[in-house]
Amino acid sequence: MPGIVICGEGPTDLYYDKQTNSRGPLKVCVDKLLESFWDDVSYVDFVQVSRGDLEATDKGKPEKKTAVVRGLKKNFANAAYVSKCAKLLAEKAKVFAKANEDDWGVIFFKDLDASSGTDIDKVYNAMFSAMEDGFESANFETGVPMVPKTRSESWILCALSPKDASKNDFFEKLPMSDKSPNSGKKVLAKILNVDEDESYKIVGERVESFLWEQIQAPSFIVFKDKLYNMSSKILGRR
Numbered sequence: 677m678p679g680i681v682i683c684g685e686g687p688t689d690l691y692y693d694k695q696t697n698s699r700g701p702l703k704v705c706v707d708k709l710l711e712s713f714w715d716d717v718s719y720v721d722f723v724q725v726s727r728g729d730l731e732a733t734d735k736g737k738p739e740k741k742t743a744v745v746r747g748l749k750k751n752f753a754n755a756a757y758v759s760k761c762a763k764l765l766a767e768k769a770k771v772f773a774k775a776n777e778d779d780w781g782v783i784f785f786k787d788l789d790a791s792s793g794t795d796i797d798k799v800y801n802a803m804f805s806a807m808e809d810g811f812e813s814a815n816f817e818t819g820v821p822m823v824p825k826t827r828s829e830s831w832i833l834c835a836l837s838p839k840d841a842s843k844n845d846f847f848e849k850l851p852m853s854d855k856s857p858n859s860g861k862k863v864l865a866k867i868l869n870v871d872e873d874e875s876y877k878i879v880g881e882r883v884e885s886f887l888w889e890q891i892q893a894p895s896f897i898v899f900k901d902k903l904y905n906m907s908s909k910i911l912g913r914r
Contacts, residue, residue: 677721677778678721678778678779678910678911679720679721679722679778679780680706680720680721680722680723680783681722681725681768681769681772681782682703682722682723682725682782682783682784682785683727683730683782683784684702684724684785685785685786685787686700687700688700688879689702689787690703690706690783691703694723701828701832701876701879702822702831703722704883704886705831705835705886708888710903710907712888712889713903714907714911717907720910721776725765725768727761730761730764730765733768754789754803754806755802755803755806758803758807759806759807759809759810760810762808762809762811762819762821763810763814764810765810765819766782766811766814766816766819767814767816768782769781769818769819770814770816778910779818779909781820781906781910782811782816782818782820783906784819784822785822785823785828787826787827787828787852788800788825789852790852794852796825796826796849799852800823800825800895803821807819807821807823817909818909818910820899820902823895823899824893824896825893825894825895826848826849826851826852826860827850827860827861828860829850829864830848830860830895831895831896832864832886833850833863834896835887835888836867838888838890838891838892839890841892844891844893844896845892845893847860847863848893848894850863861875864879
C-alpha cells in the first residue's frame with residue numbers, strides 16, 4: 677500500500693487523526709487535490725507525525741550549525757531545524773515504504789514565522805530550500821514542502837475566493853506574525869464575521885466545499901505542482 681507521511685503544526689492546518697478520521701483544513705485540501713488528480717485515492721495510507729515525534733527520534737543526536745540564508749545579514753534560526761525535520765520525515769517514510777513494500781511520500785507543512793518588516797520572499801525561499809535540502813540529504817525524492825505565503829490562513833482565505841487572483845495575491849502578503857493587527861487569523865475572522873476563536877468552526881463546516889484546485893496564489897500553485905509530481909511517483913502514474 678502506498679502512503680504519505682504528513683507533518684503539520686496543529687489541528688487547524690495539516691492534521692489527521694486516523695482513529696476518528698478527524699482532518700484539519702489542509703488535510704482536506706490534500707485529499708481534494710489528490711482526488712482531482714487521480715479520482716480514487718482511497719487506498720492511499722496517511723500517517724501523521726508530530727514535531728514531538730521527530731524531536732524524540734532525534735534525541736541525543738549532535739546539533740547542526742545554524743544555516744545562513746543568502747541575502748540576509750543574520751542567521752535564519754529555523755533553517756537548520758526545518759532541514760533536520762525534513763530529513764527525519766524522509767527517513768520515517770522510508771521505513772514505512774520498506775514495511776509496506778510500496779512507495780511513500782512526505783508532506784511537510786510549516787507557516788512562515790517572522791517579525792514584521794522581514795522580507796516574505798526571502799523567508800519563504802529559505803524555508804522551502806531548508807525542506808528540500810533535508811529531503812535531499814536523506815536521498816529522498818518524494819518529499820513535498822507545504823509552505824504558504826504567509827500562513828495557513830492565507831490559503832484558507834484564498835479558498836474562499838479561489839478565482840480572484842488579486843485577492844489571492846493580497847492574502848499572500850499578509851503579515852507573518854499572528855500578533856499583527858492585520859494577521860491572517862484576524863482577517864479570516866473579519867471576513868467570516870465571527871470572533872477569532874470561532875472562525876475555524878465555520879471553516880470546518882465549509883471546508884469540504886472549497887474548490888482548492890482553483891486557487892491562484894503562486895505559493896499554492898507551487899505546492900499543488902509538487903504534490904502532483906510526488907503522487908505520480910508513489911502511485912505509479914504518469
